[in-house]
Amino acid sequence: MSRRILIVDDESHIRHVLSLKLRNSGFIVDTAVDGEDALHQIAAMAPDLVITDLQMPYVSGVELCRVLAEEPAHADIPVIILTARGYALGEEAVGLTNVRQVVNKPFSPRTILEQVHRVLGTMFESQEQAA
Amino acid sequence: MQTLIRSILGGLALGTLALGVGLAMLLAADGMGLGGTLWWAVAGTCLAVTVIGVVSSLAMGRAIRSLSRELEHGGASRLVSGPRWLRSALRALNEHQLRHQQREVAWRTREQDLEIRARVSGDARMQAEAVLEVMDDAVIVCNTLLEVISTNRAAGSLLGFDPETAEGRPIAEIVKDPMLRRIITETLESGVDVEPRRGELMLADGATVEGNACEVVSACAVDRQGRASAVVTVLHDLSREREISQMKSEFVSKASHELRTPLSSMRAYVEMLVDGEARDEATRQEFYGIIQSETDRLARLVDNMLNISRIEAGIIEVDRDVVDIHDLVDRAVQTLEPHAREKDISLHTEIAPVGTMVFGDSDMLQQVIVNLLSNGIKYTPEGGRVTVQVDADTLTRSVHVAVSDTGLGIAPQDAEHVFEKFFRVENYKRVAKGTGLGLNLCRHIIETVHQGQIGLESTLGMGSRFWFSVPMGQVPARMAA
Numbered sequence: 001m002s003r004r005i006l007i008v009d010d011e012s013h014i015r016h017v018l019s020l021k022l023r024n025s026g027f028i029v030d031t032a033v034d035g036e037d038a039l040h041q042i043a044a045m046a047p048d049l050v051i052t053d054l055q056m057p058y059v060s061g062v063e064l065c066r067v068l069a070e071e072p073a074h075a076d077i078p079v080i081i082l083t084a085r086g087y088a089l090g091e092e093a094v095g096l097t098n099v100r101q102v103v104n105k106p107f108s109p110r111t112i113l114e115q116v117h118r119v120l121g122t123m124f125e126s127q128e129q130a131a
Numbered sequence: 132m133q134t135l136i137r138s139i140l141g142g143l144a145l146g147t148l149a150l151g152v153g154l155a156m157l158l159a160a161d162g163m164g165l166g167g168t169l170w171w172a173v174a175g176t177c178l179a180v181t182v183i184g185v186v187s188s189l190a191m192g193r194a195i196r197s198l199s200r201e202l203e204h205g206g207a208s209r210l211v212s213g214p215r216w217l218r219s220a221l222r223a224l225n226e227h228q229l230r231h232q233q234r235e236v237a238w239r240t241r242e243q244d245l246e247i248r249a250r251v252s253g254d255a256r257m258q259a260e261a262v263l264e265v266m267d268d269a270v271i272v273c274n275t276l277l278e279v280i281s282t283n284r285a286a287g288s289l290l291g292f293d294p295e296t297a298e299g300r301p302i303a304e305i306v307k308d309p310m311l312r313r314i315i316t317e318t319l320e321s322g323v324d325v326e327p328r329r330g331e332l333m334l335a336d337g338a339t340v341e342g343n344a345c346e347v348v349s350a351c352a353v354d355r356q357g358r359a360s361a362v363v364t365v366l367h368d369l370s371r372e373r374e375i376s377q378m379k380s381e382f383v384s385k386a387s388h389e390l391r392t393p394l395s396s397m398r399a400y401v402e403m404l405v406d407g408e409a410r411d412e413a414t415r416q417e418f419y420g421i422i423q424s425e426t427d428r429l430a431r432l433v434d435n436m437l438n439i440s441r442i443e444a445g446i447i448e449v450d451r452d453v454v455d456i457h458d459l460v461d462r463a464v465q466t467l468e469p470h471a472r473e474k475d476i477s478l479h480t481e482i483a484p485v486g487t488m489v490f491g492d493s494d495m496l497q498q499v500i501v502n503l504l505s506n507g508i509k510y511t512p513e514g515g516r517v518t519v520q521v522d523a524d525t526l527t528r529s530v531h532v533a534v535s536d537t538g539l540g541i542a543p544q545d546a547e548h549v550f551e552k553f554f555r556v557e558n559y560k561r562v563a564k565g566t567g568l569g570l571n572l573c574r575h576i577i578e579t580v581h582q583g584q585i586g587l588e589s590t591l592g593m594g595s596r597f598w599f600s601v602p603m604g605q606v607p608a609r610m611a612a
Binding site: 011013014016017018020021024055057058084105106107108109110 | 387388391392394395396397398399400402403406408409410414421425557
């Protein structure tokens with residue numbers, strides 16, 4: 001069964017390249033342009049994983065994670081954060097959320113794919129698909 | 132003169148005394164009833180004694196008068212001479228005179244020395260006060276009773292007291308900050324044998340700006356006996372340095388974020404091509420185009436950062452010449468016309484027929500016009516209108532350029548920040564990409580390089596009007612010819 005992933009980034013190129021990478025690996029991918037847009041999409045589609053940029057207009061990546069953590073229906077959705085800040089996020093920022101990984105920009109799409117498999121536990125499924 | 136009178140009186144007194152003795156002897160001989168030859172012998176002896184007394188007193192008076200004259204006319208610097216019978220007295224007098232002369236020379240030398248010292252000390256104090264006044268660091272000098280001896284303007288403004296009335300007042304009245312008072316007291320108690328106390332202090336009570344971080348150095352001044360005579364405390368206000376450091380850090384953080392964004396796209400698309408994820412030619416061509424545009428974006432960003440930094444550091448090369456703003460606007464419209472057409476935006480120009488010449492850097496002014504026009508097109512929805520107006524103001528001798536659009540408009544709280552580095556209007560991020568440096572560079576080019584003005588008038592949802600004005604400037608004679 002294909003897993004659904006939501007990619008949230010205000011940079012269209014990042015949304016585009018990650019979508020293609022994950023779709024090529026068999027995932028169903030939705031995209032959102034910022035945190036606000038993401039919250040609407042999550043309510044409508046309940047993704048298995050959210051990959052979000054940190055610094056976005058209106059609702060930032062950390063705020064998005066907090067809102068998800070406070071909502072029982074979405075509290076279990078794992079999150080991978082992308083950041084161009086160049087340094088690790090503070091414990092207080094991610095400690096209360098469901099953030100599983102923090103990846104620094106510029107990132108490698110291969111690394112993101114590996115992280116997605118690791119977080120979703122789909123590594124085995126993907127190897128089977130490849131075979 | 133007094134000496135002369137004294138010597139004459141002395142001579143007369145001696146003569147009178149001799150005369151008196153002679154007469155007394157005559158009367159005594161007469162009274163004793165001596166007669167004949169003996170009486171004459173006694174009378175003759177008395178007369179001789181009287182004559183010798185008178186002659187001696189006259190000679191002595193003359194010698195003393197001559198001596199007095201010598202002393203009066205010769206002054207203190209000259210030794211005196213006189214008759215042989217006065218030699219031993221004169222030797223003593225001359226020795227005394229010599230000692231007197233030596234003492235006088237020593238006194239004069241000492242007096243001159245003291246005068247010089249007083250003058251030097253006065254000059255040194257004035258110089259020290261001048262040094263204190265021009266110092267940006269706060270200085271407080273207090274004596275061993277912890278009373279202020281000297282302070283400066285910087286100390287007054289940092290610690291919130293009047294430096295004019297501080298002298299003589301106890302340190303406890305002047306310095307409200309308990310920690311600083313403790314440092315000064317402990318420095319005095321520690322004495323002269325310890326290294327100066329150094330540390331950082333967060334000023335609290337009484338300081339003009341509470342929470343000002345200061346670097347403090349406090350040490351004892353030593354007198355000639357090696358004892359502590361004063362406590363000198365210097366405070367270096369760190370708040371400006373901290374502010375600059377924070378600004379630098381914020382700049383690096385924002386710049387790093389902005390640089391990483393296009394770099395992320397470039398790296399990701401290149402990797403996708405390497406991994407064969409672009410499975411058809413159309414996708415590959417799309418990827419090449421994205422990589423190219425992101426490379427341009429990165430290069431633009433680096434150029435803008437360097438140009439801003441060069442202007443701020445005052446090291447940018449400005450190539451001034453006579454520039455017609457009219458030509459620059461025409462060229463910018465020509466360059467951006469295709470972009471406007473893509474969005475079905477109409478471009479208009481309203482240019483004054485004359486007086487649009489300025490003396491400035493053509494490339495930089497062109498960059499400003501292109502930037503403002505490009506922003507107008509970027510943030511105006513399809514079917515909108517962008518207008519460039521150029522007016523000559525002969526009264527202020529400046530040329531005004533305004534770029535108006537029918538776009539999204541900017542909220543007042545954002546409008547005051549649009550010319551800051553890396554500031555981006557939140558709702559604009561969805562509409563188009565930007566470096567966040569374009570308008571900041573424009574402001575530097577107009578205000579710093581051309582001594583002009585730049586501004587914005589906007590109403591949210593009603594479009595924006597970005598404008599700048601640059602002085603026409605004085606065209607050098609060789610260029611006007």
